[in-house]
Every structure is written in C-alpha cells, then in structure tokens.
Amino acid sequence: MSSAANSDVDPRLLRSRARLLDAAAALLKSGGLEAITVEAVTRQSGVAKTTLYRHFDNIVDLRAATVELLLPSVIEAPAPGPLRDRLITLLDRQAAAIREASLQVAVLAWLATGAEQDAPALTALRQQLIDRYRVPFDQVIETAEARAVLGDLDVIAAMSQLLGPLIFTELIGIGRVTPADTVRIVDDFLYARTRDRGR
Template identity: 65%
Template sequence: MSGADDIEVDPRRVRSRTRLLDAATALLKSGGLEAVTVESVTRLSKVAKTTLYRHFDNALQLRAAAIERLLPPVVATPEPGPLRERLICLLERQADAIRDAPMQVSTLAWLATGSDRVDAQTPALTSLSQRLIEQYRVPFDLVLDTPEARAQLGDFDIMFVLSQLVGPLVFTKLIGLGAPTPEYCARIVDDFLAARAVSHPVS
C-alpha cells in the first residue's frame, strides 16, 4: 500500500496532516513564506516533528502544500459549442474564482511560486509552480486546442493567449476595480478574437 493510500485510510494520519496544513496555512497568511518552518508548524499544530516528517520531507514541501491550499480552484471546462461562447463562459468562471479568492492570500501564494523563488534549490516550489500552470491551463487547452479554434485563430502560443484573456481579470482584481461583469468578459473575448482575425484572417 502506498503512503498516499495510508493517509486516505488512516483517520489519525488524516487528522494530523490536516492540523499541520491548518497551521502552515495560518503562518503563511500571517507571516509569509519564511514563517512556515518545521518548528513553528509543529508548535502551532501541536503535532510531533516525527509525525510531520511522515507527511512532508522538509519545510519546502510543507510550504508548497500550504500555498496550494490557498489558491483558487481550477474552473470547469464549458460544454462544447461556438468558440466565442465557450471563451466567454470560461472567462466568467475564471472571474468568479478570482473574485472569491481573498486578495492578500492569492497574491501571497502566487508570489511565493514566482520565478525568483523557484530554481534548483527549491524543488518543491518549482514542482508546485509547474503543476499549477499545468492545472490552470487545462480548461483553456480543452477549449483552444480544437480544430475550430485552430482554424479561427491560427497558430498561437497558449501562454501568451492566457495572458491576453486572463490578464485583464487579474489586473482588475489587483487594482480594486471590482468584479468583472459578464459584459466585461465578453468584451475581452471579442477584442481578442478581433485582434486574431486581423493577424490571421480566415479564408
């Protein structure tokens, strides 16, 4: 039986892991990444250090798990349909997820996995950063990696497209302009499609 299976079937391990992550998350929110240490987490959670090491190899792995807890969930992929409608639906769902995530928490979590934080010396954060990018782009891949989308948009860099579509939603949140409306999401999509139509006219 794997370690993951052990955690799932043993209620004591589930409880201890939850207490450790509760403590790590609280420390991350109140004191930043450096506040999440093995000593501080075990002291706050009242879980023994030996138990902590049964769940996490080191403090970096613990920090990565706490960060992942704070981020908005991955949104569901829209049902099949016209590209414009699917993109608008996707942006509306993404806007809701960004709106519901506390600003301070989300910013802290994203900054903790930024490019200046992840390198060969921080494999846990590097792995987390890569995994988050892969997870968050999945619904966009499923909408954009279709024959219709390729015919309409031509060749494109998915990460650049994500910055064009999701970037305005994040910027709106960061500067405190309020939650994007469905009309705002539709305008982002229409502007994006119009720009692509100019650079890649459909024959």
C-alpha cells in the same frame, strides 16, 4: 499515495501530517505564505519540529504542500458553442473563481516572485497550477473552430493574454472584473489574433 501504500503507513504519521497541514492552512488563510514558519506551524499544531522535518524537507516543501491542499478544483469548460461565447463564459468563470478564492491570486504571486524558484516542490506546484488552469482552455482552444479562427496558437500564451488582466486587476486591487470587462478582453483577444492572421 495509493490505498495500499496508505495501509502500510503508521496512522500516527498520517495524523501528524494532517495536523501540520491544517495548522499551515489556517496560518496561510490568516496571514499569507509568510505566516507559515516552522515555529508557527509546530506551535499551532502541537507537533514537534523533528516530526515536521520527517514529513517536509524544508519550509518551502511545507508551503507547497499546504497550497496544493487548498488549490481549487478545475473550472468546468463551457458547453460547445461559438468560440467567442465559450471564451467569454470561461473568463467569467475564471473571474468568479479569482474573486471567491483570493488564495489563487496569492499563489500565483508567490509562484511568480518566490525566491526559491528552483525548489523541486515549488516547481511541481507551479506546474500543477498551470495544468489546472490549462484544462478548460485546452477544451475551448483545441477545437476545430478555434483553430480555424485562431490558427496554431500556444495555449499558455492565450491563457496569459486572457487571464492576465483578471489577475492583474485583483492583485493590485483596482476593482472587480465585470462581465462587460470579460467581453472586452475576449473581443480584444479575438481581434488581435484575427488581425495578425490577415482576417
């Protein structure tokens, strides 16, 4: 909402929306997405159901707005340098972000397996999450050096190959991704890409 639009909105509506989102965020952190129900949010926030439905069409919209509120900021791309070093640094940062904010993993799992795949709020949130993850990869992979080494590469496919092991490890709880793991993931990725190109 723009500041002009905000000035036209009843402050009570802004407060009730904030209370609903605060309650939903607390429920999300303590019990996961399934803990966010209309009953639980209205009980915890003290806001009536009718007011909740003025702000959110359904529970999916409320969950999506809550997750959007808690999304981490975009991870900073590594400084210019050799492609391998930049990819390793980027994966180290991603691994740290996943460790520190398990919400990211929960969100990724929900978006990947959610029953409401076609809900507009969920579709928008999924795209926003992809865009946030994509920014630093674009900054590393869309360079002349990267194109020379990797060829014409789909950034989303590269993200899947590089982030997949990090997310999978965290999702199933088989341990922590170490710096040695990120080096191996990057080296395997680069080897496969250069081998496919006959280098």
